[in-house]
Amino acid sequence: MKHIENPDIILIGSGIMSSNLGTLLKRLDPTLTIQLYEVTDGLAQESSDGWNNAGTGHAGICELSYTPKREADGSVNVSKVIEIFEQFEHSKQFWSYAVGSGMVERPSEFINPLQHISFVHGQEQVDFLKARYEGMVAHPFFSSMEYTTDRDKIATWAPLLLEGRGDVPIAATKMDAGTDVNFGAISRKLLQWLGQQDGCGIASAHKVVGLKKKNGRWEVEARDLKTNEVCTNHAKFVFVGAGGGSLGLLQKSGIPEAKGLGGFPIGGQWLICDSPEIVAKHEAKVYGQALDAAPTMAVPHLDTRMLDGKKTLLFGPFAAWTTKFLHKKGSITDLPFSIRPDNLTTLINIGISNLELVRYLIQQGLQSMADRMKVLHVFYPAAQAKDWRLIDAGIRVQAIKKTDGLAGIVHYGTEVITDADHSISALLGASPGASVSVNIILEVIKKCFPHLLATQEGHARMKEMIPTYDEDIKLLANARRFQEVNQRAEELLGLRRA
């Protein structure tokens, strides 16, 4: 194991966020020195691991939660899905550059084409989906989207949706340009490349236990879990990409920007299908409507996944009670120990003002297999309990923030916290998470490393990696540019034939 003393940058955590940031920075400036610490033995074993998330390349195609309601004139505002699509394009561009430049090989081990379907039932929802489709198909990003109420056609797209279904009106939209992504696999591939570069070191089984600023540099203490020894290292810049571990580390850093922040963990669970015949019949990600007070990230979906080289069928996620902030290396004391005088009132107020969410989580925690099957029947009416079993997914720590004059909010999006002198950035929150990780990392680079983009050389390097990083491909006038860049990225990633 290579260990870099006094590097320019220390990365904490080996998930999709740190792996994108480390590799992008090293490509931008090959002279940078970088040390990464990861608490688990392997890399990217927490939220980014393929089994711990839904692997949806969130591009706004099928997730109805990004377009929750109709406007007064009956239309659906689709600006959010256009934005998410564009952000996912940045990820596709960077990962395709990584393939094209030989940094990573065999893209089918981390990304595969998969049709994304939205499926609804009941006349009101059928009308809603039609209005959503009309808003989306008019934009070049979604021009290949199809809409139908024809049961036979839906049965050709996803036969399980029709098996045993009664006579209610149904509708679906489909786009073949969706993806299934193994975010853990791409993280590990990128980090394998990073670890081989001069001046870069990756230390797994190293838990960061101390983080403070001293004489203008960050002092990071990491415990080697094999020897129990603590090593001290210093860097100009620290990135806290520790997922559920980020809040505690931010609190240790003592930066004023961390004051008042809290975290609230929500565990995830999947139903996994054990019948090869059923798995073989389904080839899609199917998202539906939000059920009850489900937070957006807990809206269940029926997903084909490619995991460990095998096709799998998962349904979920279901929410589960937990006080742990990390799935693998978390402790039941994580939540109580995160409570500080500066976030206690916000946490209590959040509980009081989000009773519906609290009720939802209690109900989810008390669910039986029969209750979970009832939810699955909304998608696949003929499903039988004998073909499914429950497994654990990852944990999302929702960021909790004070808001002026209000009780505080549970923040379902991703929150980047950066200090005033731009020497530390941390990532809190979850959704849409891994899919838009490259876009999030771009923001970190723009804020904390603007000098790397200011030179002609730096700008050209970034354009090579993310051709549209400084362009607005949402504009209808840029449709041709979008198509050209999208085609190149998809060919390199094996998502379409050259």
Ligand SMILES: Cc1cc2nc3c(=O)[nH]c(=O)nc-3n(C[C@H](O)[C@H](O)[C@H](O)COP(=O)(O)OP(=O)(O)OC[C@H]3O[C@@H](n4cnc5c(N)ncnc54)[C@H](O)[C@@H]3O)c2cc1C
């Ligand atoms: C149920 C579920 C479904 C999801 N579905 C999707 C989806 O379909 N699409 C999508 O885009 N996103 C999805 N997400 C979100 C996505 O998984 C996350 O946004 C993303 O993986 C976060 O990456 P990360 O690098 O920030 O964190 P992680 O992958 O969790 O990495 C953080 C790393 O830091 C390490 N660490 C923590 N503390 C320390 C410490 N003190 N010292 C050293 N190392 C430490 C951890 O061990 C871990 O390896 C889902 C999440 C969940 C929970």
